[in-house]
Amino acid sequence: MKHTHYIRQSRLFCMYRNHVLDIGPYLAGRKVLELGPNKGNLFEKFYPQSPSYTLVEPNPHFEKFYVKLQRRHRNLHYRICGFEEFPADQKFDTIVMMAVISHIRSMKADAIVDKIDTMLNPGGCLIVETNNSRRNLGVFDLCEKRFQKVVAKPSYGGLMRQLKIDYRDVLIYKKADA
Numbered sequence: 001m002k003h004t005h006y007i008r009q010s011r012l013f014c015m016y017r018n019h020v021l022d023i024g025p026y027l028a029g030r031k032v033l034e035l036g037p038n039k040g041n042l043f044e045k046f047y048p049q050s051p052s053y054t055l056v057e058p059n060p061h062f063e064k065f066y067v068k069l070q071r072r073h074r075n076l077h078y079r080i081c082g083f084e085e086f087p088a089d090q091k092f093d094t095i096v097m098m099a100v101i102s103h104i105r106s107m108k109a110d111a112i113v114d115k116i117d118t119m120l121n122p123g124g125c126l127i128v129e130t131n132n133s134r135r136n137l138g139v140f141d142l143c144e145k146r147f148q149k150v151v152a153k154p155s156y157g158g159l160m161r162q163l164k165i166d167y168r169d170v171l172i173y174k175k176a177d178a
Contacts (some may be wrong), residue, residue: 021153021170024049025176026125030093033119035083037102039065043096047073058082083107088118097119098129098170103138109138113146122178125150129170140171147173 028049037043037055039062047053047069055066055078079086083097083104095116104112110171116126126147128140143149151172 023127023170023172026094026127026172027096028054030124031091031121032094032096033090034098035086036094036098036103037096038062042071042098044069045072047076050172051075052077054078054090056081056083056086069160083112083115088115090119091121092119092124093121094125094127096127098127101128108143112139113142117146117175120175122175124175126173126175127170128173143171143173147175150174 007039023043024046027043027046030050031052032043032046032050033054033056034043035056038058042053053073053076055069055076057063057078057080060080063078063080066076070076070078083100084106101112107115120126126143128143149171153170153171
């Protein structure tokens, strides 16, 4: 499904998804960590609204896009590494993992959720999007136990859903206040 990859990364499609997901309240005014941002297009419109926005991507091919984004957004930081290598010593108000969990192969589900919990501030939000593979469902089961589910909705609606370009769901969880 190579066409799906290219469609998902287009600027117009990212604008459409932002409209459908209504994710702004979880990003604006918050310290954000986005894991696996690809080119960084999906939530770029929220970079200026965040005091600090960090992109973590294991593929060094995308660094050239982050350098350009950094010129436009001084609050934007990036690191080329995987989730596994990213240090858990920083705290964030929101952690975004759009279609990332299925790519974290060297960690078990409980270790993934433990690391997320360590990096997420009390009252912070976790935004995840992924397909319903067995591995991903294990992570979601743990998230259900550890965090409060705030939102669950399809990534796409209308024509995009009917065309079956993608069938992912977006789940937003909130960590309990301290």
